[in-house]
Amino acid sequence: MLFTSVIFLVIFLPIYFLGIQITPKNKQNAFLLAMSLLFYAWGPLQFLLLLLGVSLLNYYLVQRMDQSQQPKKILRIFIAVNLAILLYFKYTNFFIDNFNAALFSDPADYLPALDLILPLGISFFTFQSITYGVDVYRKVNAPANQFNHYLLYILFFPQLIAGPIVQYHQISHQITQRGYSSGQLLEGFYRFALGVIKKVFIANVMAEWIVEIEIWEGNQFSIHSINAWLIALAYTVEIYFDFSAYSDMAIGLGKMAGFDIPENFDRPYLSKTITEFWRRWHMTLGDFMKNYLYIPLGGNRKGKVKMYLFLMLVFLLSGFWHGASWNFVLWGVLHGVFLILDRLFLMKWSLKVPLLFQLLTFFIVVNGWVLFQNEDMTLMTQRFQDMYHWDGWEGFFQHQNATYYFAMFGLGLIWIFLGRFEGLKSWYSLQFDSTFRFATYGKLLVIGSCFIVAFSYLVAGDVNPFIYFNF
Amino acid sequence: MQKHLRYSVLFLTLALWTPLLLTWLKPIEFIPLNGAFPPVSYEKHPNLWNAGYQKNIDKYLEENVYGKSVLTKLRNQIQFKLFGKINAKDIYAFDGIFYRFYSPVFNEEGNFIGKQKVDLIADSLAQLQQQIGANIPILHVFGPEKSHYFTKELPSRFKTKSDSTNLKQFKKVFQQKGFHVLDFDAYFRSKKFDYPIFGKAGIHWTNYASAHAFDSIIAYLNQLKQTSFDRIEIEKGASTPLDPLDQDLGYLCNFIQIPSDPALFAYRLKPKRNTGKKVKALIIADSYFHTCAWTPLKPMLFDEKSNFEYYFNTRYSGVNQGVKTDVHKIAQEMPDYDCIIYLHGVINLENYGFRSISKLIKATAPVKN
Numbered sequence: 001m002l003f004t005s006v007i008f009l010v011i012f013l014p015i016y017f018l019g020i021q022i023t024p025k026n027k028q029n030a031f032l033l034a035m036s037l038l039f040y041a042w043g044p045l046q047f048l049l050l051l052l053g054v055s056l057l058n059y060y061l062v063q064r065m066d067q068s069q070q071p072k073k074i075l076r077i078f079i080a081v082n083l084a085i086l087l088y089f090k091y092t093n094f095f096i097d098n099f100n101a102a103l104f105s106d107p108a109d110y111l112p113a114l115d116l117i118l119p120l121g122i123s124f125f126t127f128q129s130i131t132y133g134v135d136v137y138r139k140v141n142a143p144a145n146q147f148n149h150y151l152l153y154i155l156f157f158p159q160l161i162a163g164p165i166v167q168y169h170q171i172s173h174q175i176t177q178r179g180y181s182s183g184q185l186l187e188g189f190y191r192f193a194l195g196v197i198k199k200v201f202i203a204n205v206m207a208e209w210i211v212e213i214e215i216w217e218g219n220q221f222s223i224h225s226i227n228a229w230l231i232a233l234a235y236t237v238e239i240y241f242d243f244s245a246y247s248d249m250a251i252g253l254g255k256m257a258g259f260d261i262p263e264n265f266d267r268p269y270l271s272k273t274i275t276e277f278w279r280r281w282h283m284t285l286g287d288f289m290k291n292y293l294y295i296p297l298g299g300n301r302k303g304k305v306k307m308y309l310f311l312m313l314v315f316l317l318s319g320f321w322h323g324a325s326w327n328f329v330l331w332g333v334l335h336g337v338f339l340i341l342d343r344l345f346l347m348k349w350s351l352k353v354p355l356l357f358q359l360l361t362f363f364i365v366v367n368g369w370v371l372f373q374n375e376d377m378t379l380m381t382q383r384f385q386d387m388y389h390w391d392g393w394e395g396f397f398q399h400q401n402a403t404y405y406f407a408m409f410g411l412g413l414i415w416i417f418l419g420r421f422e423g424l425k426s427w428y429s430l431q432f433d434s435t436f437r438f439a440t441y442g443k444l445l446v447i448g449s450c451f452i453v454a455f456s457y458l459v460a461g462d463v464n465p466f467i468y469f470n471f
Numbered sequence: 472m473q474k475h476l477r478y479s480v481l482f483l484t485l486a487l488w489t490p491l492l493l494t495w496l497k498p499i500e501f502i503p504l505n506g507a508f509p510p511v512s513y514e515k516h517p518n519l520w521n522a523g524y525q526k527n528i529d530k531y532l533e534e535n536v537y538g539k540s541v542l543t544k545l546r547n548q549i550q551f552k553l554f555g556k557i558n559a560k561d562i563y564a565f566d567g568i569f570y571r572f573y574s575p576v577f578n579e580e581g582n583f584i585g586k587q588k589v590d591l592i593a594d595s596l597a598q599l600q601q602q603i604g605a606n607i608p609i610l611h612v613f614g615p616e617k618s619h620y621f622t623k624e625l626p627s628r629f630k631t632k633s634d635s636t637n638l639k640q641f642k643k644v645f646q647q648k649g650f651h652v653l654d655f656d657a658y659f660r661s662k663k664f665d666y667p668i669f670g671k672a673g674i675h676w677t678n679y680a681s682a683h684a685f686d687s688i689i690a691y692l693n694q695l696k697q698t699s700f701d702r703i704e705i706e707k708g709a710s711t712p713l714d715p716l717d718q719d720l721g722y723l724c725n726f727i728q729i730p731s732d733p734a735l736f737a738y739r740l741k742p743k744r745n746t747g748k749k750v751k752a753l754i755i756a757d758s759y760f761h762t763c764a765w766t767p768l769k770p771m772l773f774d775e776k777s778n779f780e781y782y783f784n785t786r787y788s789g790v791n792q793g794v795k796t797d798v799h800k801i802a803q804e805m806p807d808y809d810c811i812i813y814l815h816g817v818i819n820l821e822n823y824g825f826r827s828i829s830k831l832i833k834a835t836a837p838v839k840n
Binding site for chain 2: 010013017018021043046398407448455457459460
């Protein structure tokens, strides 16, 4: 179920919103858990059983680990089980494909691919589970003392499918002790509505635009250079607004129930270096990679050469986590290379001419998204050739709807640029307290009105994909 | 808890529940959307394990959420008003003029079927004419093309100056063979008319243009056969309301209000000379004949026994529901017809005759003993 689907907005959200208000405090967790199970049950039911089974096993293993004299051994089993499930569902066919390509020249000899469907949110579920086990091992937090508390932490629907990746210690106290207030409900709705608006007015439009440009080009393999750049830039805007909108919605839905889900984005396209970009883009994944992979590998404690090696390895794996395809690996490598260059000299230079480096970083990120967008390596190479081969001004996208797409693209860029102004950050959250403030209600009214228009777009059947659901 | 917070939450709760309650109660029925939509495909064997039940509920709700048609029109109107965006599939607008998407992007040169094929079709038509006899002339009518009519307004990529087009080649060969050719594409571009030949938001020629064209066809026939079939006059400024067909693309865009076309005005068709004799024609045509078939024009000009073979696939007699075209029945009726009219829009010329020619040759061939 998508947060921007008609079923979610028309049935699930009203029930959730009302349920939070009328459910007694001691039954709130049960209500949230029931809603989360219903949310996940909207996909194939066997995946819910898989998730419940793995969650039960994880809970048991971590309880045992906490009491064990040899916790490391159990931690290894715990991590191995979780990674094995992820590897099986996400990477089996990738390995089969590459095995076939490496060993056999005749397709008749190929090993058949398995008929596997990726359970929704498995990548996020696995990482979140790992943070729980590792944190208990590191004594960052005690294990959950009730299975239903653990289950709520893992399955809480706002963050289950596409993050943010929440570490147990960040919300463990909220599971047992959290307040409820009307202000929180309104604040949560405000943030949720903001996400819907970003998704509908910008991300969805960019997705539609990319398709229209490809149709304009007659779905040709090679396209006009300006169109190739337009696709790259539209995708850059789309992926940010798509994913950050999802995070806004998740944070808002959590807020309605009294949870503070961590932020996932902080104006990433204004970064001066790729290192900074990763502190601002998908922040919870960045945290995970740093705390659960880079530092355990050795971080910067084992000399510079190894540090560079670890950085490259972490980003190579980060790329691979995004998808079982070589383009994601290349994307990870590109970012890894620039992280190393940052540490060598780029970071120092960026302090001298920050604006230039903001543009340079944006340029690198845009090129990175071309790698990310095209799983077909031949098509990806072609897209780069198209981008860097000037075809003149004739023949680029001049569709009847171009004004609309360019306007929404411009709106997206302005939104990104306005991030420079710290004061405007206040639009991301509202504080409702006992004093009636016109400004607060004015903002709610503006966002609420836009939400209604966005709702009409969704009901009308606009393009409505979610990129990060694929990962 | 403060009152303003309590009331705000109450209001928001009600607002969130409103779509669901309205979908359930359906207090007013809204006019459905215009146009054809792909049928919703529900899972045939739904169960919880394949998420079939869930998907079916999703689809049902997406189709039946209350006010979908109004909300869709609202979205379309906002986007069109602010950005000129059209959401209807296959409709293209440029400078406020609407086209079926294939019309401006239709590459006449690319769709040219070649001289050889045109010659073959012309030979077949000559044979058919010979078989049915000269007293049942076959009239070859080319409808006007919207992208030709608005050629100045269209971007250069949609224009062609090549001579290798179906229209030019058919016209040339047909004229060489002495066929009866009425090229309304050239005719309407060569003269100025009070009334537009195409509405800005229409797909076919306007009813006015169609009336003018069919009256000209009757005039041609009268001259050819020395007959006096009824003709019509077009009276400007009369009270006939605008025909929706003149703005059909606008309707298909599902706006709350379709853009106005001030050039269109009310007029009235009236008999010019009422002899009571009307043409009994076999009309093999594409949708260019719709402007006649479903309007008062047809009974004013055509005998009720005239038949419209739409794409030579469906027969419409009068305003009846279509029945499947029957070539043998046509062959039996053939001696009763005053003429055969082949009417094609330029886009359809690559499929000249809609596969009727060989079938008619076969069906009307003299029986050998």
